[in-house]
Amino acid sequence: MVRVRFAPSPTGYLHVGNARTALFNYLFAKHNRGKLILRVEDTDKERSKKEYEDMLIEDLKWLGIQWDEGPDVGGEYAPYRQSERLDIYKTYIEKLLETGHAYYCYCLPEELEKERQKALSEGRPPRYSGKCRHLTPEEKKRYEEKGIKPVVRFKVPDGRTIIFDDLIRGHIEINVDEFGDFVIVRQDGMPTYNFVVVVDDALMKISHVIRGEDHLSNTPKQILIYEALEFPIPEFAHLPIILGEDRSKLSKRHGAVSVRAFKEEGYMPEALFNFLALLGWHPKEDREILSKEEIIKEFDIKDVHKSPAVFDRTKLRWLNGVYIREIISLDELTRRAEPFFKKFGYIADFEYYKKVLNAIRDSIETLSEIKDRARPFFVQEFEFDEKTKEELKSETAYKVIQKFYEKIKDRDSLTSQDFKKIMKEIQKELGVKGKQLYHPIRLALTGEHSGVGLDLLIDVIGVEEVKARIKRVLELFE
Numbered sequence: 001m002v003r004v005r006f007a008p009s010p011t012g013y014l015h016v017g018n019a020r021t022a023l024f025n026y027l028f029a030k031h032n033r034g035k036l037i038l039r040v041e042d043t044d045k046e047r048s049k050k051e052y053e054d055m056l057i058e059d060l061k062w063l064g065i066q067w068d069e070g071p072d073v074g075g076e077y078a079p080y081r082q083s084e085r086l087d088i089y090k091t092y093i094e095k096l097l098e099t100g101h102a103y104y105c106y107c108l109p110e111e112l113e114k115e116r117q118k119a120l121s122e123g124r125p126p127r128y129s130g131k132c133r134h135l136t137p138e139e140k141k142r143y144e145e146k147g148i149k150p151v152v153r154f155k156v157p158d159g160r161t162i163i164f165d166d167l168i169r170g171h172i173e174i175n176v177d178e179f180g181d182f183v184i185v186r187q188d189g190m191p192t193y194n195f196v197v198v199v200d201d202a203l204m205k206i207s208h209v210i211r212g213e214d215h216l217s218n219t220p221k222q223i224l225i226y227e228a229l230e231f232p233i234p235e236f237a238h239l240p241i242i243l244g245e246d247r248s249k250l251s252k253r254h255g256a257v258s259v260r261a262f263k264e265e266g267y268m269p270e271a272l273f274n275f276l277a278l279l280g281w282h283p284k285e286d287r288e289i290l291s292k293e294e295i296i297k298e299f300d301i302k303d304v305h306k307s308p309a310v311f312d313r314t315k316l317r318w319l320n321g322v323y324i325r326e327i328i329s330l331d332e333l334t335r336r337a338e339p340f341f342k343k344f345g346y347i348a349d350f351e352y353y354k355k356v357l358n359a360i361r362d363s364i365e366t367l368s369e370i371k372d373r374a375r376p377f378f379v380q381e382f383e384f385d386e387k388t389k390e391e392l393k394s395e396t397a398y399k400v401i402q403k404f405y406e407k408i409k410d411r412d413s414l415t416s417q418d419f420k421k422i423m424k425e426i427q428k429e430l431g432v433k434g435k436q437l438y439h440p441i442r443l444a445l446t447g448e449h450s451g452v453g454l455d456l457l458i459d460v461i462g463v464e465e466v467k468a469r470i471k472r473v474l475e476l477f478e
């Protein structure tokens with residue numbers, strides 16, 4: 001059975017790069033009727049926080065990614081937090097020490113730095129010399145008597161070339177002489193990533209390891225540990241990195257890069273899911289809008305590109321706009337938008353929010369744009385800038401507003417059709433048209449020079465509110 005995992009560190013918000021990795025694991029599992037495991041790599045005591053783990057789980061669920069086993073749902077291979085698996089790691093560290101695949105290293109940081117600088121000055125890749133490989137029991141005792149706490153290093157066989165076939169990048173060969181003996185347990189007794197990930201993946205029966213290409217250099221080290229512990233080696237697939245639009249690695253300087261930030265800006269999870277799926281992969285047909293079910297059906301890891309994917313924000317905004325306008329039902333959109341209305345101080349009931357959204361949804365691409373687009377539906381009294389005041393004071397504008405008020409003051413209702421009819425009457429009676437006809441009414445009703453269609457606005461706010469706003473302007477400038 002296909003078993004894949006997403007194993008994030010809870011040290012901050014969920015980056016869209018990590019979210020894309022989680023998504024591709026999810027798609028691969030679902031396409032192959034396999035299982036996705038969520039495993040939390042929380043062995044970094046200083047940076048790992050429970051609140052980050054909670055947010056990570058919340059953001060993954062919001063994005064539409066579900067897992068079959070994990071810290072919140074349990075499973076056959078629990079526990080799923082590395083901090084709760086330390087006794088398991090200890091057993092396998094001891095096994096590597098006993099079989100001679102690992103050894104204690106007492107070298108001090110300053111010694112290692114000196115070695116590193118010497119290698120660099122001689123044009124060699126910096127790697128550990130292996131000086132502690134063959135320490136005698138007496139030498140080890142002397143180090144311990146000095147109070148030096150050792151690390152544990154994995155003994156890398158000299159001259160070996162690690163060969164594997166990556167599902168995305170193809171045939172790969174890496175000579176182990178490039179990295180030398182590496183640390184698998186730190187001085188504080190905490191095992192390192194390259195060791196624990198192998199133990200966890202093996203014990204959890206992970207069949208495919210799908211992760212970012214920044215992990216490619218870790219793969220030969222991990223394969224050596226698999227072999228030393230006599231574990232079956234999974235298949236590997238290394239995803240292309242994600243670049244910003246300037247072709248540099250995607251980072252905070254490109255704007256929002258966390259799933260949480262996009263959620264707070266008012267992006268639809270379905271749109272972000274759709275967008276992330278297309279970062280490095282594309283369906284056979286040239287389509288941009290695909291449902292989750294369609295993506296799962298078409299997804300093939302071998303179709304993922306080797307070249308970097310570009311995070312095109314303009315495309316994401318467009319895609320989100322399509323979901324807002326055409327795909328998500330008005331009721332569901334209103335439910336999601338309600339917190340945004342309230343955040344911006346626009347207080348009303350669900351039905352009124354729904355009417356407003358129906359009027360503005362064609363002109364927004366994210367829910368955060370409600371702040372400006374919905375203002376005329378909620379703000380009854382607004383300040384006019386000097387330019388607007390001058391326009392409203394003009395003879396033509398004032399006459400249009402005055403005539404409009406005369407025609408609506410005794411009405412009990414005012415539909416968009418009524419509004420259009422009235423404006424045609426004013427056009428004939430005053431001999432004005434176009435901007436001279438409609439702009440004064442827009443300024444009087446909204447205080448803005450552009451925005452939502454007046455017929456849509458009037459349909460929502462109703463005749464009494466229209467009367468109040470028009471009367472206010474007439475009194476201000478009479």
